[in-house]
Amino acid sequence: MTHMLWVVLLPFLGALCCLILRGRAVAGTGILFSLAVLAVCTNLLPGIWTQGQIRVELGGWAAPLGIGLHLDGLGTFFLLLTAIVGVLVGLYAAGFFAQDKKHNAMGRHFWPIWLLLWGGLNGVYLCSDVFNAYVLLEVTGLSAVGLTVLSKTTASLVAGLRYLLAAMFASLMYLLGVGLLYAACGQLDFVLLGQDMTQSPATLTAFGLMVFGLLVKTALLPFHFWLPPAHSSAPAPVSAILSALVVKASFFLLLRIWFTVFPALTGQAGSSPVLPPGLFLGLLGGLAVLWGSLQAVRQIRLKLLIAYSTVGQLGYLFLIFALLSVSHGAGGGPSGATDWTAMAWTGTVFHVFSHGLAKAALFLAAGCLALAMGTDDLNAMRNIAGRMPVITFTLAMAGVSLMGLPPSAGFVAKWMLLRAALASGQWWWAVVIILGGLLTAAYVFKILAYTFVPSQDETVPLRPVPPAMTLTALALALLCAVSGFRAEEVIALLPHGLDGSPLSAQGGSP
């Protein structure tokens, strides 16, 4: 069986190789290592399939003293998403950074930082230690900012600095929470903390601080201010990575903190608090869905539109906290509750997956358009459908998935969330989901409408786009659709631990 640590080791090794090598070898090495990481992630699948979860103690020191690595079905899913998007974005980047000399210089910095970021992301999915999570948050945060500012335009630098300050603030709030938690409980391991969690002012405040920090990093509604400028001003492959993967890492940690570390405070372990905090998060999520989508509709720059769409789509992820917060209040029989709890989990995980693929496809397609036309202004995109059919098709496919129309992965995600909302008797979330879908349709059709408008002057020359770039964008969009067609298989891939019990809270530790 493959060792879990490989998924962190290999990207780091690749980063070092890319840092030391020069010239054309950098991109080649990067792609080679990307493929190797994908292989290792796939290789981990059978172990998770049979055992449910795997735990490794690093350095041979058992949990309270040392740091453990912990992988379960949920983590595997995120690992796989990162690997798939990572490989395709890597192939795209090879074309993107070969454009000209200026991009070559960018590419030389892109590969080492991106591979370090990848290692950090994979580390987050294996993480089982609150302080280790802090260091990993910093690894991902600094590398994400480093990638954002690669293009060195004033806009990207200002956005990157704002991102850096927000990320530093968020991780410091998280660190304060870790300090309080350690002062109250005297240990740092997720599972051990979750087992003896008690309600006290200190643990409650720690919970609040950690969740707050992670919310800022995941850009939930009032804290989303840093996301649109950063994601829209970065180079195209970087935007794809940031929107599809980086925000998901802090969401993953939020799930872990919420369901594994603080089950006693979030109403997961029997005792239901008077006002479930999950309701609050769900409310913000719902607002984010509506507001982010509304803002997206109003944009006239393609990349900014897609970035606001990320704000909206991230909102869906937070509905799970609200959906599951009433599970014990309403659930009389375990069988009935289990049914829609599993649905909520499946919907959320599926949404992470479909949004990751679709958003990466959109940003890569936008990058192709920007390369061809020299701008990402929607007004300049007239009649692009006739002149760049493949890119238009990619935009349409990814858009269909975002909207949640039937043959796509996004449909499965939203359908599951919808059913969970109705089955748990919280119909108001269903309204939010449907409204969000309509707004999404509005901005997707806005993009497509521009591409079909006939243009007065056909003379504007299009710069040629390397086929590697077009095809990877298309591949991502198609993957999104295919995983929708074959929804049963993908759902079957979902972790076994999704039977309504708090994730990985039981077992695993020695």
Added chain:
Amino acid sequence: MTTFHLYSFAAMLLAALGVYGLITRRHLLRKVMALNIIAGGAFLLLISTAYRNQGAFPDPVPHAMVLTGIVVAISATGFALALIQRIQKQLGQRPDQEAGDENPDQTETSRSGP
């Protein structure tokens, strides 16, 4: 009032002060300083927690955590300051640069923003 409570109170006040500075101060350098003050508060909390152990020596785990935190803080601060310098340089050159230098960048960002 034990030493631990005294210092952890101070830590929390420092952190709150830093957050206030971060929100209300507009100058970027001061924001960076405010972040460092929050970090100082977080570190002080951890170190005073370690000091609670009235045995032979303080708890080394928070000490190690703070050392790691200091490295992270200086890294992020250095990066932020370098970014501020670069932004200042490009804003200072703005009137000249917008016409010529930024054209190759249009693939990433269009200047005809909203």
Added chain:
Amino acid sequence: MSLAPIFDILLITALLLVSWRLLGNSDLFQAAVLFISFGLFLSLAWVRLQAPDIALAEAAVGAGLTGALLFATLKIVEPKQGRSKNGAQPKSCRLDRAAECPGRMHYILASIFVLGLAGLLLTAVFSLPDTANGLAGLTSGFLAQSGVEHPVTAVLLNFRLYDTWLELGVLLLALLGVLGTRDRLGPQNVTAAQPPNPVLSWLVRGLAPFMLLATVYLLWLGDHAPGGAFQAGVVLAATLVLLWLAGLGSVVRMPRHAWLFSLVAGFSAMLVLALCTTLAPDAVALAYPQSWAKALILLLESVATISIGVILASLTVLVLAGEGEANGAGAAETDGKNGM
């Protein structure tokens, strides 16, 4: 013993006052000076709380390096504070220049938020028990098996080696990020802002051997007493920065490959350990072979010291030099165009 609480209260008051003043003071130069004294007061607090490791690091980093970085940036961002002759208002560097200055409402809301936060934090801290062990018992129990005698070093380089490895990654990333925004690939041939001064170079020539000695001493000390890779690395970084300031050649004159290898040495040494222990059939990932622990820790620490020193020195040199020649050329160009 009765003096201790008075000292505590004085120190805490000083910390809070200094941070209040540095956030509120309108003069940025004074704020930067206050920031350095904030770092010094913090290291006093670390000494008081029996954390000499942190005190060493804080005095070098919080007060020393951060202060130098702040001053250098201040000089570039606000070259002549408050006294511009040609009518151009000194441009204060703001996040969002389009936004208006914060109004009274902004301050009131911020105050309410922060007061709430402070209340929450203070209540939380008040509920904490006075005495608790944390992981101190476990650490001292396994100290004998860790290969070193100083508990903090044991935690950093054995029990929680993974964190330390990632931390070196963070350091490397910060430098990569800075290099990504520059037009150059490394600090090679960055010239000092001012021509070297004979007295300074005399002083640095005399001090450098002592500082190198201190580096090695701190490194060796980490095995059984406060000290270790990070503190030693910071002293090494300070030496390299001083050498650069005195025009005596330091990271800026290192051959590119040597520089690159010393950057990644610490991170890759731990990577190699992780690789070997993951590949070996009966080894535990990131675990030292029992009998080799001490030697391997010392080796890892020495390599990490070099990396930390070179990375921090490169970072500081790049920030201190501003944009180097590129800046000079750009400024001249701008001036010329403005003149026309």
Added chain:
Amino acid sequence: MHILAVLLCLAGAFFFLAGTAGLLRFPDSPSRLHALTKADNLGLGLIVLALVVTSSSLAVALKVILVWLLALAASTSICFLLGQSMLRQDQRQDQ
């Protein structure tokens, strides 16, 4: 011995205080510098002497004296550098 050390410490502290008062009260930079370096070097010397008196071994005493010498060298050079940069600034303003 103990009383001697306390006296030396107090004397050192007095010089530090005087130096700080000078830094705060003197009108221009050169005289501030003057107050700071002279008084503080002397103050540090006295405190070092107190430490030497109370030190347990010769090695410790030598180390402490070495610290003083290094501090002396550093502060003299820095004082010189500061003075020089002030001089340069003055010249620039005169032009």
